[in-house]
Amino acid sequence: xxxxxxxxxxxxxxxxxxxxxxxxxxxxxxxxxxxxxxxxxxxxxxxxxxxxxxxxxxxxxxxxxxxxxxxxxxxxxxxxxxxxxxxxxxxx
Numbered sequence: 001x002x003x004x005x006x007x008x009x010x011x012x013x014x015x016x017x018x019x020x021x022x023x024x025x026x027x028x029x030x031x032x033x034x035x036x037x038x039x040x041x042x043x044x045x046x047x048x049x050x051x052x053x054x055x056x057x058x059x060x061x062x063x064x065x066x067x068x069x070x071x072x073x074x075x076x077x078x079x080x081x082x083x084x085x086x087x088x089x090x091x092x
Contacts, residue, residue: 004033005018010038017035019033031088032086032087035083037083061077
């Protein structure tokens with residue numbers, strides 16, 4: 001959530017929104033998040049950190065992927081056009 005909030009800095013107030021959902025679907029726990037961001041076409045690695053001390057940043061999505069796989073879940077991450085969306089499904 002910190003990254004979603006930070007990504008919205010500089011956006012118009014009407015685009016500073018985070019959609020978050022947690023629900024049960026066909027015996028799966030589904031976690032959904034969507035937020036807007038300012039697209040940087042010069043950035044070559046979308047998932048890398050832009051923070052100065054990169055030794056301690058940039059691991060969040062990798063950790064989420066690892067946890068999802070550990071519990072036999074599925075993850076979908078999509079980004080583009082100024083929209084970032086992640087959906088995680090974990091069997092219950």
